Amino acid sequence: GTPTALMVGSGMGAEKGILIRNGEAIQTFKEVTTIAFDKTGTITKGKPxxxxxxxxxxxxxxxxxxxxxxxxxxxxxxxxxxxxxxxxxxxxxxxxxxxxxxxxxxxxxxxxxxxxxxxxxxxxxxxxxxxxxxxxxxxxxxxxxxxxxxxxxxxxxxxxxxxxxDPIKEDSAQAIAALENMGIKTAMITGDNKRTAAAIGKKVGISHVIAEVLPDGKVEEVIRLQEKYGTVAMVGDGINDAPALKQANVGIAIGTGTDIAIEAADVTLVRGELSAIISAVKLSKAIFRKIR
Ligand code: ADP
Ligand code: MG
The missing domain is CATH 3.40.1110.10 (Calcium-transporting ATPase, cytoplasmic domain N)
Incomplete structure (x- = not known):
């Protein structure tokens, strides 16, 4: 039944570097249409x-x-x-x-x-x-x-x-390309200026760049994406990402980020690699195929 599948899912997630705090998240993952990413510390290393x-x-x-x-x-x-x-x-x-x-x-x-x-x-x-x-x-x-x-x-x-x-993480571009190939839209939400954000968005292949967002504004941007696209995941590492992680249908924290973001999220990418998200989506789809 479902609880067993979720436990198996948690075990498999841990193997891939995904820590699941909220079991429902694994269920929601397969419905995600759009993933929004914070920039600094999420797409980039956060070591400018x-x-x-x-x-x-x-x-x-x-x-x-x-x-x-x-x-x-x-x-x-x-x-x-x-x-x-x-x-x-x-x-x-x-x-x-x-x-x-x-x-x-x-x-x-x-x-x-x-x-x-x-x-x-x-x-x-x-x-x-x-x-x-x-x-x-x-x-x-x-x-x-x-x-x-x-x-x-x-x-x-x-x-x-x-x-x-701020150098871009080694696997960011590849992870974003893989998600787009799976039919998942990607977006970036950042407080940085439009030109810098666009240049980084271009380097990693994110088409939808939302820049110059004040920390309080990230929640509103997630709501806007939900209104447009339905089920939305948000990935972030910072204190100011926490409310947006809570607002998203799936909140994903970077394991190397702040405790406040980790506590607000449903899942944590232990090693901070964005490619672990692909494993999570695949895992979600595989488990719920088996249940039905
Ligand atoms: P993000 O977390 O996405 O970088 P912030 O809202 O923290 O966004 O910062 C937005 C912008 O405000 C920065 O890109 C920078 O221009 C300016 N800024 C923020 N903090 C500082 C600081 N300590 N020194 C100089 N500029 C800053
Ligand atoms: Mg950040």
Missing amino acids: EVTDLVMIDGVEEKEFLYYAGTIEKGSEHPLAHAIVEKAKDEEINLGEVIDFNAIVGMGVVGKIDGEEVFVGNRKLMKKNNIAYESYEEELIRLEEEAKTAMMLAKEGQLLGIVAVA
Whole structure:
């Protein structure tokens, strides 16, 4: 009967690196029409590194990295870690930041040595009336290379751009192609900017890219996909993915991700490889063929 099949399913899942927290999920898997993926830490490794520093005339890289590294010490974001690591690699002694604030979907602000510093995207610069328009072409070039470009401003003046790239997991493209071949639609939901998201989407073969989504907005995007396509699975690793994992018909967490995402999900990909999802779909179909 069904319970036995589900137990067998759990055992087989574990073998493939899939941990099933909710038995019903295995049943739902075979009905999934669409799988939505978070980007950072899900499609990509979540270990971004600084690739480019573009300085405004007269600005020293050391000076730039001092301010950028100092302010990003206060942030938990993977982008922040990349910048702090770069500053450490360059053996820069970081300073102290006061009045630190992380602004969701935009970046960070704070005071360093009494001066007001911002690091973040266009939205953050616009919000603070910092002129960056003459660097728009440079930003676009970096973003088309699938990099996330951030700007640093101090006392209302732009000092430069730091770009970060997050390598794509080895099996992401292959897993997405296999899912598409099985007739499952794939989508990516990310807070990153449209151009970077599109460049990564293209590299891994995801056709439906939903970018510049604020953390709270991921749930709404899942609901929208459910209204359009029916049964939807969501894959994510971050704290801000948890509500979307709960909303999805099947929530899939990355085993190397945050506990909050794992607790919100129905299944966990233990090794974080997206190709395990293919095994889960096949398993679901095989088990429920046997039951009927
Ligand atoms: P995601 O998790 O998909 O990367 P987020 O909502 O966390 O999306 O971030 C969206 C954007 O906000 C980033 O691409 C970046 O431009 C900006 N941002 C967020 N956190 C930081 C930070 N600590 N420093 C600089 N920029 C940041
Ligand atoms: Mg993530």
